[in-house]
Amino acid sequence: MVAFGRGGPDVISASPFRLMSTYQPLHGLPALAGLATFEEAQRPGLSVEECVRRLKRFHYAFKRLHEIFLARLTAEPVYELKMAFSLHAHYCAEHVAALRQRVGEMREPPLGLEITPDPALEIFFDEIQAAPTTEELLLGVYGTTVPVLRAALVKHRADTNPLADAPTVRLIKFALVEVEEMDEYGTQAVAAFDSKIGPRHAEISTWLSLLDDCLAAAGGLDGTSPKSGQAPARQNSATPFVYDKVPRRDARFADPYNMGVNAEAFLYDPLQPPEPKVLMMFYKRLREIDVPEMMASIITETKGKPWGYYRDMTRQLWDEARHAMLGEVGFLSLGVDWTKVMVNFTWSLGLNTQLTAKERHGVLYFIEQGLMPKTGKRFEWETAQAAHNALSALFQDYDWADEVLHARVGRDWYVSQFENPKEAVEWGDRAWSKVLIGWKQWKDEGLTEHRNWWPDVYLDWCRAQKITPDEKVLAFAETYETKRADLKILSASA
Secondary structure, eight states: OEEEETTEEEEOOOOHHHHHHHOOOGGGOOGGGGSOOHHHHTSOOOOHHHHHHHHHHHHHHHHHHHHHHHHHHTTOOOHHHHHHHHHHHHHHHHHHHHHHHHHHHHSOSOOOTTSOSOHHHHHHHHHHHTOSSHHHHHHHIIIIIHHHHHHHHHHHHHHSOTTTTHHHHHHHHHHHHHHHHHHHHHHHHHHHTHHHHGGGHHHHHHHHHHHHHHHHHTTSTTSOSOOOSSOOOOSGGGSOOOOOOSOOOOTTOOOTTOOOOOHHHHHTOTTSOHHHHHHHHHHHHHGGGHHHHHHHHHHHHOOSOOHHHHHHHHHHHHHHHHHHHHHHHHHHHHTOOGGGSOOOOHHHHHHHHHSOHHHHHHHHHHHHHHHSSTTTHHHHHHHHHHTTOHHHHHHHHHHHHHHHHHHHHHHHHTGGGSSSHHHHHHHHHHHHHTOOOOHHHHHHTTSOOOOOOHHHHHHHHHHHHTOOOOHHHHTOOOOSSSBOTTOOBOOTTO
């Protein structure tokens, strides 16, 4: 500042601390668009190089978590965990995409995003992916990785300059919303398995120490700590992980080979009333648990695609899991025990074990095309409205909207491999026709009697609704022995 004395102007050095204490934005408005205080904006923060280095580690962590959730989803028996893995894989896919974009904003290609940041981190995630039981998997993912990732994100936000690096701060802010949700879910999930974890505490603790040693050898997940030395020897991952594509279900799915009730034959029968069709549509929604089981196999076995493919396909997988939960809620709303409904896994089992990943995608796209005409999702929504069931109408409305997105995903990542859409649809139909359904074999082997469970469930619904059963509805007994879900007649061999 300048002062005028008798000898002329004198330059006086103003204290920056004094200026900081008196400086205010006009009208007392929040400083710096509300991003930070002036004090916070003056802290040194991280260099671009250090910021990118850490972001690449976060990218690797989210990418490996995404891989683990999907690689373990199909063979995980517990329904609730299948649903959680679907959601959390979707979260991870979105954050991988955001991190890739942010690194690309700060660095010229090649970005090095496909390079493993540290060999010890590779062992860390390989060990979790190869966890021998659900208990170890939960402890590795939710008991170790997610809390460590959460802490590293919080640290990065605290370390970086909130003004200079505002785009990264925003990215981390949104990531933390979902990572914190994953962490809270994981804490409850691990606690739910305490009775199984407890008796194996010593054995599992040794393995968890190995995971801690991996992180220490890598300098922590974000690489900000001193490295402890050489990475430990592999245990679970000494033998390379092999994806298990055979779907499994927990004990509540008592008859998973049962194909004794053809839901579509009932739903599209114009002689059947709309009200019980709501019950059948809730069954169809719950049965969509088999779509994540199948889609996880496509994503896991398809390598080398742009990240947009994995992001879009995982979003669709999560939508299908959400549809299954719509069915679960629907049964609860009707006062019907869904475990009395024989929700089978024959579709995912057949596709996963008999077709290639591309063929499975073809079948998926072929089915989606059948859902878009008036006889598809629109029909189900109109049926729910005709039944005056507001919850079913709402669920079908969103289910229909989701299929619009899924059709676009199919066009982008499946149809683009063919000369034209017609060829892509026909190829998917032929692929589905290749799947052999072991109706008679499963019955002969004692795996199922293909029992018609519909009358019992319908009567439960009638009792809950306090209505008299309709004899025509009660008598429904059409199966999947000779018809697919699209009502196409099966050949003798299929």
